Structure formats: structure tokens, C-alpha cells
Amino acid sequence: MKKSAFITSIILMVLLIIGCGARVDKAQTGLVKLNEKVYAYIAAGPSFENSLGANAGFVVGTKGVLVVDSRYTTKQAGELLKAIRTVTDHPIRYLVNTHYHPVNVWGNSVFKKEGAVIFARPETIRDIKKYSPAYINYYKDNNPEKYKELQDIQIVLPDSTMGDRLTLDLGSTVVILNYFGPAHTEGDCIVSIDDGEIIFTGGILSKGYHPNLGDPGADFDNWLKVLERLKKMNPEYLVPGEGKICEKEDIELEREYIVTLRNMCREKIRKDASVDDAVSSITAKGVMPGSENYYHKNILTFNIQALFQHEVISTVNPDFTFIFPPDFRVGSGGGNRSAGRIFWGRQTEDGYEEIEVQWQPTSLKQIIMQDIYDRVGSFKCTSQERELKLKEKKEILIGEKLVKAAQGAWFHETRTVSLRGQWTMAMILERGKLYTILCAVTAGGKTGIEEENIKRLEEIASTFRVISGVKTGQAR
Numbered sequence: 001m002k003k004s005a006f007i008t009s010i011i012l013m014v015l016l017i018i019g020c021g022a023r024v025d026k027a028q029t030g031l032v033k034l035n036e037k038v039y040a041y042i043a044a045g046p047s048f049e050n051s052l053g054a055n056a057g058f059v060v061g062t063k064g065v066l067v068v069d070s071r072y073t074t075k076q077a078g079e080l081l082k083a084i085r086t087v088t089d090h091p092i093r094y095l096v097n098t099h100y101h102p103v104n105v106w107g108n109s110v111f112k113k114e115g116a117v118i119f120a121r122p123e124t125i126r127d128i129k130k131y132s133p134a135y136i137n138y139y140k141d142n143n144p145e146k147y148k149e150l151q152d153i154q155i156v157l158p159d160s161t162m163g164d165r166l167t168l169d170l171g172s173t174v175v176i177l178n179y180f181g182p183a184h185t186e187g188d189c190i191v192s193i194d195d196g197e198i199i200f201t202g203g204i205l206s207k208g209y210h211p212n213l214g215d216p217g218a219d220f221d222n223w224l225k226v227l228e229r230l231k232k233m234n235p236e237y238l239v240p241g242e243g244k245i246c247e248k249e250d251i252e253l254e255r256e257y258i259v260t261l262r263n264m265c266r267e268k269i270r271k272d273a274s275v276d277d278a279v280s281s282i283t284a285k286g287v288m289p290g291s292e293n294y295y296h297k298n299i300l301t302f303n304i305q306a307l308f309q310h311e312v313i314s315t316v317n318p319d320f321t322f323i324f325p326p327d328f329r330v331g332s333g334g335g336n337r338s339a340g341r342i343f344w345g346r347q348t349e350d351g352y353e354e355i356e357v358q359w360q361p362t363s364l365k366q367i368i369m370q371d372i373y374d375r376v377g378s379f380k381c382t383s384q385e386r387e388l389k390l391k392e393k394k395e396i397l398i399g400e401k402l403v404k405a406a407q408g409a410w411f412h413e414t415r416t417v418s419l420r421g422q423w424t425m426a427m428i429l430e431r432g433k434l435y436t437i438l439c440a441v442t443a444g445g446k447t448g449i450e451e452e453n454i455k456r457l458e459e460i461a462s463t464f465r466v467i468s469g470v471k472t473g474q475a476r
Helices: 003-020 048-053 074-085 108-113 122-142 144-150 220-232 250-270 275-285 298-316 369-378 447-461
Strands: 030-033 038-042 056-060 065-068 092-096 117-120 165-169 174-178 190-193 198-206 237-242 329-335 340-347 352-361 387-398 401-413 418-430 433-442
Touching: 038 074, 056 074, 065 074, 074 108, 092 108, 108 117, 117 122, 122 144, 198 220, 198 250, 220 250, 237 250, 250 275, 250 298, 250 329, 275 298, 298 329, 298 340, 352 447, 369 387, 369 401, 369 418, 387 418, 387 447, 418 447, 433 447
Parallel strands: 065 092, 092 117, 198 237
Antiparallel strands: 030 038, 038 056, 056 065, 165 174, 174 190, 190 198, 329 340, 340 352, 352 433, 387 401, 401 418, 418 433
């Protein structure tokens, strides 16, 4: 071989190697080509016009196109469709909704008109139905300017549900939809291409944004497990729900964020701090190095509130149970099994209901009415500082015992708020501890409704049981 030909072949080989090893520019926004078949559509920032930072994308096969999430508005969905048409004129065969949040599904109508079959988990379909009207009404009542941009939205539900795994053949490209259980929401779908070489994670992963931990269906234990599964899939690139293109190493930052914030909340609970105290001190410290520059700073407060409430029962580990209706939620709490407090509450059509339990060691052998009267005067409600006004004594059923109780009215007055309602308080002795149970309601001063609602709470209080054992982890 001549010297010039040899040099030429070496140059070509080097160029070929460089070409094959070319890396995607992870700092890109807008349309980002990940390989010849897969494209991400990366939001330029957290603004309304950029779907609040939510990403989307698409996969091109010889038989058609699969779209991952449809963006926030009809206009934004149209922008995604226009980007697809700069790459291919193949038909849009499928759309996958990774979860139910409006920024991921409110553009569904645009792709439905293109003939796409829309796939999602059944939980996602349920939650689109349940929450979309409330989101739209929020904008209508609180942000009329943005509401104008939402008025042409048609809420289009997915056509078909998926199980734990669904394979879709696009011709020359196979896309796998995986469900690893609830994490960011109850119905998270993960979109995997080329045996996991590229993964669209939905809201399970974010980069440079505070992840949203406040969804009612979030499962933090499983979320951490899902992140580990994503690592083991060994992807080359991940398209996060928010933020720029990720690699496998970025998964650890998400895991660290959840674990760190969770541990901070547990520490506050053990110290019997309030939710407000936890928010103020944790936001002042920052969650982890670098997170002070994350987008959606307001979400950090909601994340702390969500984790605090989620961790109360397992951290305090109370030795009692209730049987609550499913819409009652833990509001706050603190302490430990020996001494502490927890309250549960729910909104009603007329107002609000809550049950609070406080407990502590005691040397009392029996309870007299004066003990309850004294407790009424000193009781500090966790949810807000209320003045309890005593009206009369009564007896109610707690567990299997008819116990002494008192009832009355409560007031909460500030410069801007005036609230009032009714309450019932009972105290019981069990195994060297004193338990105080307060049932409180408000229905805007509608006395008859409040009386009925108090009776309903007293029925819930009757399910109270002190149990034996080292760890319960439940009180519902």
C-alpha cells in the first residue's frame, strides 16, 4: 500500500470513529436529535409558554411515529407537531401520556386529530378526569390572562390502557412502555427505546428543577426503587420530565434529593416541629448543594409539606389505630410513641373536619370532668391556635368504652380571618398514657350541619384502639 493511501485510510478510520462516537449536546433545548430515530423536545425554561418546563419527544419508525406527551396547550402541541414534520411526514400512530399532569396531556386533541391512538395507565385516565376541571377552574379564578390561552383546550382521554408492559412496533423500531408502580404519580409510564438505550422518564426524573413530590398518588419508597431500576437499564440518554438531557449519573441526584429532604422532614417530626417550622428552616438551609439554583423554587415548600405529612405516621409510630374514611389525610404531627400528637383532616362541601390526638405518659388512675375542663383550657390545636369555649359535658364511645367528654364552640380570629365551629373532646387512660381526642368541625356557622358533622367524627373516634406490638406504622 502506498504511503498516501495508507494515510488516507487512517484519516477515514479516525473520522469514522469520531462520527460513531459523537455525543449529543446535552445543553440543547428545543428539538434535540438523540439518534436517527429518537428526538427529544426540551423546554427552554419553566415559563407557561414552555409547558412550565415539561419535556416531550417522539420516535420515528418505518410504519409511523410515536409521540411522548402532548404538552400543555393546543398551541404548544401544535409546535411539537410542526417540529415532527421537519423530520418526517410519516403518520402519527401513537401518543403516550406518561402521567396525568396538564403539561403532559392537554395537547392530546392535536394528535388525536392526526389519527394517533393514545395509551396510558388506567390511573392516568382516572386522574385526567378527576383533576383537569379543577386545574382549569384555578386558572379561570386566579389567572384570567393565562386562562384565555386554555379556553380552546379539549380534554381528550387516552383510548387504551396499558398493563405493566406494552410493546409497540413502529417498523425498524420497537418501543416498550413500562409500569414499575406508583412513583411521581400513581400511573407513571416509562418509555424505552432500543432495549433501554434511550428512556423517556416522565416526571420520575428531573434535572435542574425541583421535582414535584406533592402529588396525592406519589409513592416515595417505590420512587427510589424505580430510580434504581432505571440505573440498571444502563441507558445512554434519559429524557427527563423537566430539564435537559440526562445520563445515568444524573439519576443519583434525584435519589439524593428525595432521600435528603425526607430525612430532614423526619428529623423535624421527631423534634415535634410544626410543618411551618419545617418549611422555614429547611428552605433556609437548602436541600442539597446546587439545588438553590433549581427552577420552580415554589415547589420546594410543597415538597416539604408533602414529605412531612407522608412521614408522620412511620416516624412517630403511634400505638393506636383509627378507621378513617379514605378522604381523611394526615395534616401534621410530631413526637414519638411515648409522647406526641397527630391530626387528620378533610375538606367537606360545607367546610372542614378534623380529629387530633395528643398523648403523653401519666400517673393518673382515673379521669374526672375537671381533668377535661383543665385540658380544654390548655389544649393547643396543631392546625391553628383556636380558643375553645366550653358549653357542656357529655359521654361518647371511644373504643368499647363510654367515656367522659366535653363539647363546645371554637373561635379563630385574626385581622383577615374569622372562623368558628364546634368541637368535642374526650380523654382516656390506657397503659400508663393519657390520650386526648379532639373532634372539630366548621361549616360556616351552619349549626345544624356542624352538629351532624360532629356526630360523624364521634363515630370515627369510636374506632380508636390502643394496640400492642413494637411497630404499627399505621393509624387509619
